[in-house]
Amino acid sequence: MKTVKIVIAGPRGRMGQEAVKMVLETETFELVGVIDHRDHWRTVGEMDGLPASDAPVYTDLAFCLEKEAPDVLIDLTTPESGMFHTKTAIHYGVRPVVGTTGFSKEDLTELEELCSDREIGCIIAPNFAVGAILMMKFSQMAARYFTDVEIIELHHDRKLDAPSGTAVKTAEMISAVREPKKQGHQDEKETIPGARGADFDGMHIHSVRLPGLVAHQQVMFGSDGQSLTVRHDSYNRASFMSGVKLAVDTVMKMDSFVYGLENIIE
Numbered sequence: 019m020k021t022v023k024i025v026i027a028g029p030r031g032r033m034g035q036e037a038v039k040m041v042l043e044t045e046t047f048e049l050v051g052v053i054d055h056r057d058h059w060r061t062v063g064e065m066d067g068l069p070a071s072d073a074p075v076y077t078d079l080a081f082c083l084e085k086e087a088p089d090v091l092i093d094l095t096t097p098e099s100g101m102f103h104t105k106t107a108i109h110y111g112v113r114p115v116v117g118t119t120g121f122s123k124e125d126l127t128e129l130e131e132l133c134s135d136r137e138i139g140c141i142i143a144p145n146f147a148v149g150a151i152l153m154m155k156f157s158q159m160a161a162r163y164f165t166d167v168e169i170i171e172l173h174h175d176r177k178l179d180a181p182s183g184t185a186v187k188t189a190e191m192i193s194a195v196r197e198p199k200k201q202g203h204q205d206e207k208e209t210i211p212g213a214r215g216a217d218f219d220g221m222h223i224h225s226v227r228l229p230g231l232v233a234h235q236q237v238m239f240g241s242d243g244q245s246l247t248v249r250h251d252s253y254n255r256a257s258f259m260s261g262v263k264l265a266v267d268t269v270m271k272m273d274s275f276v277y278g279l280e281n282i283i284e
């Protein structure tokens with residue numbers, strides 16, 4: 019079987035470390051380099067907490083892509099860096115698999131257009147955990163019958179973006195099928211701003227940040243005399259890795275842009 023040559027951006031991060039291990043442990047993948055914005059390490063093996071590996075560390079993505087000619091870039095950084103890395107990869111004909119969250123609608127449209135111009139595969143996945151994808155799909159299914167919904171996402175307190183990419187994707191999927199409705203009392207007033215959370219098409223998203231949490235989301239539906247709660251919990255970052263693997267294998271067969279793992283899971 020052909021080996022997929024991979025570059026990972028953000029290798030020292032919580033997700034990046036897990037992705038480096040997964041790529042090194044996968045027989046059909048080859049880690050040909052990593053991108054770090056700090057000019058300090060020569061190889062992956064020199065980085066704290068990462069396994070022995072001679073894969074070189076680059077600070078300049080364009081230089082790395084020219085030198086290593088990888089098939090896929092996995093980005094797990096920040097919205098600004100992720101956007102820059104993804105555009106650079108597309109420009110060099112390298113397929114991006116992006117887990118980084120916090121992109122705007124305009125960012126996603128721009129990336130989709132770039133992929134279409136270059137006829138290149140790209141997967142942007144706000145959540146790689148299969149259970150989280152099912153949680154979103156079940157929520158979308160429930161939204162056909164329950165128009166009142168509150169999304170509560172709970173994460174560790176090192177998270178930069180709020181609401182989470184998963185919560186935004188869930189709201190988008192619900193919105194696609196839910197009868198439009200502004201929830202709550204028509205005269206309701208927040209006595210403390212933000213008390214009702216973020217408004218997405220009339221439904222509300224609440225972001226909880228606490229040390230000790232990893233990644234969790236609860237979607238609550240309510241109707242007369244009944245409620246339905248759909249919940250997913252990721253207890254560690256290994257929970258995302260089978261999805262990253264699937265995305266890498268799938269993007270190799272694609273020539274267009276996909277936003278959301280639900281679009282590639284049967």
Ligand SMILES: NC(=O)C1=CN([C@@H]2O[C@H](COP(=O)(O)OP(=O)(O)OC[C@H]3O[C@@H](n4cnc5c(N)ncnc54)[C@H](OP(=O)(O)O)[C@@H]3O)[C@@H](O)[C@H]2O)C=CC1
Pocket residue numbers: 027028029030031032033034053054055056094095096097099116117118119120143144145146147179258
């Ligand atoms: N799709 C999914 O399933 C999941 C997505 N995520 C998302 O993935 C992203 C990363 O999350 P997480 O690992 O927890 O975050 P971390 O903060 O732990 O890791 C981010 C890493 O990226 C590095 N970084 C920042 N800018 C650059 C750059 N220009 N080049 C190279 N490296 C850079 C940071 O370095 P430094 O600290 O030195 O600045 C840091 O090591 C987030 O957007 C998060 O929301 C997270 C979990 C699951």
Ligand SMILES: O=C(O)C1=N[C@H](C(=O)O)C[C@H](O)C1
Pocket residue numbers: 119144145146173177181182183184185232233234
């Ligand atoms: O930052 C995280 O940790 C996570 N980010 C993603 C998101 O914003 O939805 C995916 C998962 O929730 C973990």
